[in-house]
Amino acid sequence: MTIPRSPAVPRSPAVLLSARVREVRGSAIRDLLALTARNDVISLAGGLPGTDLLPRDRIGAALATAVADPAAVQYGETSGLRRLRDVLATTEGERLGRRLAPTDVVVTSGSQQALDLVARAMLDPGDPVVVEDPCYVGALQVFQAVGAALHPVPVDADGMDVDTLAARLAAGLRPKLVHTVSSFHNPRGATLAAERRAALAALADRYGFLVVEDDPYGLLAFDGPPPVPVAALGDRVVRLGSASKVLAPALRVGWLTGPTPLLAAVERLKQCTDLCGSTLTQAVAAELLADRPWFDAHLDRLRGALRERAAALTGAVRETFADAVTYSTPTGGMFCWVEFTDGTRPADLLPVALEHGVGFVPGAAFAANSKPGAAHDRAARLCFASNPVPALRTAVGRLSAAWRRSAVSAT
Structure with a gap:
């Protein structure tokens, strides 16, 4: 046998x-x-975010509406669904206090992808980048992946210590990017004070670096309006947003606004990464964000x-x-x-x-x-x-x- x-x-x-x-x-x-x-x-x-706090019924209804459109299950534009970019141009423009066009917005698969694309578009190995300390782990991974040289700046109860940053800049540090989770910091929980926001925007203008304002939590202020974005105070700011904390992480909808040449570079890199995001979930996000009374x-x-x-x-x-x-x-x-x-x-x-x-x-x-x-x-x-x-x-x-x-x- x-x-x-x-x-x-x-x-x-x-x-x-x-x-x-x-x-x-x-x-x-x-x-x-x-x-x-x-x-x-x-x-x-x-x-x-708490699963019990996610608007699953409303998302389900929006999904049913979206999937009835054949275009919602097809490839879409690399820069994102036009309807969603229309909505985001309006809502982000209101927060920034200036008019934005849909072409001023690129939609990404969550704000983490936006951060990765910005880093890849801007940085060569060895380029200096200022990060907060303690720092959002996802930012550390992105900047390590592109080989950036990290320069930590402390975070206290009022956010990034911009005075320390200013002193290091005066001593010769010339970063390409300064990354900040400006509102309700991850992990520190702090919010960058108003005077520090203005000082950071002014330092960016003076020394020529780009501020990456990572803002997934800004709409979650417990009392009063959201903090004024750093991007409202200067032109050398790329601003990252996300629907993950205010709608649902599984939608994988993020976005960025910023200088036009950077947005064009990000779009080209995104073509290499995923061609386009999910048209279906972007349609859902567009409906929910556009329904202002409900949202x-x-x-x-x-x-x-x-x-x-x-x-x-x-x-x-x-x-x-x-x-x-x-x-x-x-x-x-x-x-x-x-x-x-x-x-x-x-x-x-x-x-x-x-x-x-x-x-x-x-x-x-x-x-x-x-x-x-x-x-x-x-x-x-x-x-x-x-x-x-x-x-x-x-x-x-x-x-x-x-x-x-x-x-x-x-x-």
Whole structure:
């Protein structure tokens, strides 16, 4: 009898990756999502809007309308669906206080793609780029991928320390780009103060760099109107926007406005990347953003829910940890930045926290230098947007139990 041989297990061939890819740091947040996806874990880690806050019924109705048009399931223009660019030109123009044409807008697959395309259009390996510290992880990955030389500038309660930037510029630093999450910063939660916004725009004019204003959270101000964009204060600003936090991440609709030569370069690069975005989801976004009474009411509900969740999280942190931590007071957006004052290192606390059923992101993941852990090692980012109030209070209780266990183990 002939015994059949077991098929050989295929071996993965050796692949020589580019030096550029080897320089890109993995995202600790993306790695954490797999762990926090467990049913027994309440995640304060990923920057995810609460699923219960997403307008699924309204999106479903808009999808049904969109798919009835044959053009909605066909390839579209690289720069985006004209109807959506019409809407965005109006809404962005209102925020900037000047008239925009649809040709002043390029639609992208989320604002992350917009940032990547801007970096690829503007930067050669070794070009200097100013980033905030702590920094949005997605920006770090984009700039590392193009081989930029990163120059961190601190972020405090009023956003980027523009005085420090000014001093470094006066000393000879000449960046091509300065990246800022200007409103309700990820991860710090801070908003760039009005005087700093004006100073940043003036520095861009004086020294000739381009400001990349990354603004996915600006419409999520808890009280009062959204902050005035940096792009409203100067011409040397490329502004990135997103529907992910105000409508739904799965739409994958982002956009950028900025200098015309840059938009043309971005469009050419986008042709290399994906030819065009999803015409179907862009049609949905266009309908929802154009329905101003509905969208304004939706934003009001969203802001109210986020305000309540932020208050619940920070209240629980205050009651539970007392003077063992300091924390930011959110005025919008999705994040609270916590710093331990008792010597606790959140990177060491995280495994214990996961055992107790709660996840968060250690602050070291947002360090702008190339060695994670060298900075912000006493800090953590907590996202309050993803969970309702009772779950947030439970999560802080679990975090407290993990913290107390770690303290006992340390002694």
